[in-house]
Amino acid sequence: MDKQWQQILAAFILGLILPGLTARLGRGAADSMPQLQIQPPETSEQATVPEGTESCQIPVLRMDGEVISMELDTYVVGVVLAEMPASFAPEALKAQAVVARTYAMKRVTEGIRHPQGAVCTDPGCCQAYISPEDYRKDRGTLADVLKITAAVEATAGQVLTYHGELAEATYFSCSGGKTEDAVAVWGTDIPYLQAVDSPGEEQALPYSKTVSFTPSEFACALGRELSGHPKDWLGVVTYTEGGGVATMVVAGVSYTGVRLRQLLRLNSTAFTMSVSDGSILITTMGKGHRVGMSQYGADAMAVTGSTCQEILAHYYPGTKIDKIGAIG
Ligand SMILES: [Zn+2]
Known part of the structure; x- marks a missing residue:
C-alpha cells in the first residue's frame, strides 16, 4: 500500500478507536x-x-x-x-x-x-x-x-x-517444553496446576540457558566451604513430574530444586549440572516457576490456531x- 494511503488509513482507524481509549483511561x-x-x-x-x-x-x-x-x-x-x-x-x-x-x-x-x-x-x-x-x-x-x-x-x-x-x-515466561506441578514448587497440590506439555517454545530466548560457575563461586553461592574436585560434589538427583529437579545432593547435603534455583539464581528448577574444565556448568530449561500458563507456550498455541x-x-x-x- 502507498505510504500516503497508509497514513490516511491509520488516522482513520485511530479516529475510531482513540476516543474510547482516552475516555476509559480518563484524565x-x-x-x-x-x-x-x-x-x-x-x-x-x-x-x-x-x-x-x-x-x-x-x-x-x-x-x-x-x-x-x-x-x-x-x-x-x-x-x-x-x-x-x-x-x-x-x-x-x-x-x-x-x-x-x-x-x-x-x-x-x-x-x-x-x-x-x-x-x-x-x-x-x-x-x-x-x-x-x-x-x-x-x-x-x-x-x-x-x-x-x-x-x-x-x-x-x-x-x-x-x-x-x-x-x-499463575503464569510464567517459558516452560522449556513442560510445565510443573504446583505441589513441586509450593508444596500445595492444586488439581488444575499440573504438569502439561508445552510444545513450540524452542525459538524463545529463555528456552535454554547455560551458566558457568568457578568452584569458589559455586561454594560461595551455596554459603559453604567446599574442598576436593567439583565432580565429586554433584550427587544424586530426583526429578519432579514436570522435569524439574525435586532434590539434589551437593557435596553431601540434600537441597530441593527450588532452593538451588534461589541460591544459584537460576532461570528455573529444570536444570542439569556438569563439570567441564574445572568449572560447573548449569543448563536450565525455561524461565520462571513453570506452574500454570507458559506465555511463550500460549503464543506458540495461538500462532498455530488455538483460541x-x-x-x-x-x-x-x-x-x-x-x-x-x-x-x-
Ligand atoms: Zn504483591
Missing part, C-alpha cells in the same frame, strides 16, 4: 500517573463485585507504597503491557488478559497478601504493571497499546474458575471461563 489528577483516574483508597468493600456487573474498582499497591483504586480493566491493560510482548498473537494476549484479571481478583478477594486486600505492581510478588503512557515512552507504540487494549476488551469480565471459585491463575479458550483449557485443565459477576 485524572496530574501526579505520577496522570492518565489514570487515581482516587484515594477506600474500604475493602470496593473489591466486592456487584452481581451481574463486569467492572469494578480494585486496590492496587504501587511500588512507592501507595494504594490506589483503579478500574479493573484499566489495571489489566497495564499488566498485559508489562507482562507479555505486544508482538504475541491476539489469542495469547486474550489468554493473558483473562489470567491477569483472575490473578488480580484472587489476590483482592482473598485479601491476605497485602494491606487493604490489594494486588501489588511488583513482578516478583504479584504482577508487573505499566501505564500506557509510561509504556509508550520507551517500550512500545500506540499500536501496541491498542492491540493489548483490544485483547482486554474482547475478554471483558472473563475470569478463570474452578468449581465456581476464582482459580489460582484463548483452548489455551486456558490446556494450561489450567478442569477450569472454565466465567463472568466475574456470576461468581458468588
Whole structure:
C-alpha cells in the first residue's frame, strides 16, 4: 500500500478507536500517573463485585507504597503491557488478559497478601504493571497499546474458575517444553496446576540457558566451604513430574530444586549440572516457576490456531471461563 494511503488509513482507524481509549483511561489528577483516574483508597468493600456487573474498582499497591483504586480493566491493560510482548498473537494476549484479571481478583478477594486486600505492581510478588503512557515512552507504540487494549476488551469480565471459585491463575515466561506441578514448587497440590506439555517454545530466548560457575563461586553461592574436585560434589538427583529437579545432593547435603534455583539464581528448577574444565556448568530449561500458563507456550498455541479458550483449557485443565459477576 502507498505510504500516503497508509497514513490516511491509520488516522482513520485511530479516529475510531482513540476516543474510547482516552475516555476509559480518563484524565485524572496530574501526579505520577496522570492518565489514570487515581482516587484515594477506600474500604475493602470496593473489591466486592456487584452481581451481574463486569467492572469494578480494585486496590492496587504501587511500588512507592501507595494504594490506589483503579478500574479493573484499566489495571489489566497495564499488566498485559508489562507482562507479555505486544508482538504475541491476539489469542495469547486474550489468554493473558483473562489470567491477569483472575490473578488480580484472587489476590483482592482473598485479601491476605497485602494491606487493604490489594494486588501489588511488583513482578516478583504479584504482577508487573505499566501505564500506557509510561509504556509508550520507551517500550512500545500506540499500536501496541491498542492491540493489548483490544485483547482486554474482547475478554471483558472473563475470569478463570474452578468449581465456581476464582482459580489460582499463575503464569510464567517459558516452560522449556513442560510445565510443573504446583505441589513441586509450593508444596500445595492444586488439581488444575499440573504438569502439561508445552510444545513450540524452542525459538524463545529463555528456552535454554547455560551458566558457568568457578568452584569458589559455586561454594560461595551455596554459603559453604567446599574442598576436593567439583565432580565429586554433584550427587544424586530426583526429578519432579514436570522435569524439574525435586532434590539434589551437593557435596553431601540434600537441597530441593527450588532452593538451588534461589541460591544459584537460576532461570528455573529444570536444570542439569556438569563439570567441564574445572568449572560447573548449569543448563536450565525455561524461565520462571513453570506452574500454570507458559506465555511463550500460549503464543506458540495461538500462532498455530488455538483460541484463548483452548489455551486456558490446556494450561489450567478442569477450569472454565466465567463472568466475574456470576461468581458468588
Ligand atoms: Zn504483591
